[in-house]
Amino acid sequence: MNLLGSLFTSSIGRKFLMAATGLVLFGFVTGHLVGNMQIFLPPEKINTYGHLLESLGVGLWAVRLFLLACVLVHIWLAIQLTLENRAARPQGYGVNHVNRATLASRVMARTGIVVLAFLLFHIAHYTARVWNPEWSEPTYALADGTMVRDVYAMMVAGFSNIPVSIFYIVAVGLLSYHLAHGIVSMVQTFGLKNEKWTRCLERFAVGYCWVYFLLNAAIPLAVLGYVPFLSGLIQR
Numbered sequence: 001m002n003l004l005g006s007l008f009t010s011s012i013g014r015k016f017l018m019a020a021t022g023l024v025l026f027g028f029v030t031g032h033l034v035g036n037m038q039i040f041l042p043p044e045k046i047n048t049y050g051h052l053l054e055s056l057g058v059g060l061w062a063v064r065l066f067l068l069a070c071v072l073v074h075i076w077l078a079i080q081l082t083l084e085n086r087a088a089r090p091q092g093y094g095v096n097h098v099n100r101a102t103l104a105s106r107v108m109a110r111t112g113i114v115v116l117a118f119l120l121f122h123i124a125h126y127t128a129r130v131w132n133p134e135w136s137e138p139t140y141a142l143a144d145g146t147m148v149r150d151v152y153a154m155m156v157a158g159f160s161n162i163p164v165s166i167f168y169i170v171a172v173g174l175l176s177y178h179l180a181h182g183i184v185s186m187v188q189t190f191g192l193k194n195e196k197w198t199r200c201l202e203r204f205a206v207g208y209c210w211v212y213f214l215l216n217a218a219i220p221l222a223v224l225g226y227v228p229f230l231s232g233l234i235q236r
Contacts, residue, residue, distance in 0.1 A: 011084060018077040019189035021070040022182050028067055029175070033212060036155075039219055040233045043152035047140050050151035064127075071119070078112060108181055111174040118171035125158060132157070156223055156236060165220035176213035180205050 007013035038046035053060055129135045132154075140150035159165050183205040187193045193201060222230035 011081075014077050014081055015189050018074060018081065019186040021074040021077070022186045024067070024070045025074065026179065026183065026186070029179075029212070033215060036219060037215060039152065039155055040222070040230060043140065043150070043235060044143060046152050046155075047148055047150060048142060051142070051146070051148040054149070071116070075112065075116060078108070108178055111178045115171055115175045115178060118167060118175075121167070125164070126154065129154075152235075155219070156234060159220040159223040162224065165224055168220050169217045172216040173213055176209040179212065180209040183208070 007017045035046070035049055038049055056063075124130045125132075126135075135154045135157075136149065138147040138149055140148050140153070142148060159168070184193070184202055187201055218227055218230055221227045222234055225231045
């Protein structure tokens with residue numbers, strides 16, 4: 001109990017817990033991207049994938065609740081650590097000097113708010129299907145005859161809305177920047193960062209985030225017809 005309590009009360013514990021939840025969310029967004037990239041394959045692929053996930057039933061909701069808990073804890077810890085850093089920062093300097101770490105932390109907090117707003121919208125849009133309840137109906141027949149939800153058609157219809165696609169691309173861009181800083185901070189918190197491979201780690205973080213952003217952005221851009229060689233793979 002004391003160990004669990006220290007994770008939330010001590011500065012070191014909070015940083016470790018923030019890194020741990022960040023690692024979970026990093027794994028999720030990576031897996032989520034891999035799943036979404038099936039939009040460029042025949043509809044059978046992503047619809048089978050969607051049906052597989054939904055067939056987990058209670059297990060899928062358990063994973064969703066766990067991920068939601070990680071998001072909420074991550075945000076709460078970010079707020080707490082930001083407030084601690086501000087309280088510890090000396091005041092009264094004649095020149096307002098903002099170093100690289102401080103600037104990154106400030107931007108991280110702001111981008112995190114936008115990403116959270118997008119996450120809530122994304123869940124309402126595609127998971128809860130608040131504005132399009134018809135997407136919940138099983139209208140696609142798999143090769144074995146099983147009727148499932150048409151995830152493929154849902155994604156195409158959703159990203160055909162230009163404002164939605166713009167919001168998605170902007171949010172993914174901010175999330176990518178968030179990850180670029182977060183990956184390095186996470187590794188440092190776990191004590192795995194050292195002078196020998198710091199530069200390689202930073203390059204990996206930047207490279208990963210560029211790939212993550214471009215692949216995510218390619219989906220709505222292809223649906224809208226702005227990436228011809230990928231748009232040809234989208235079956236409307």
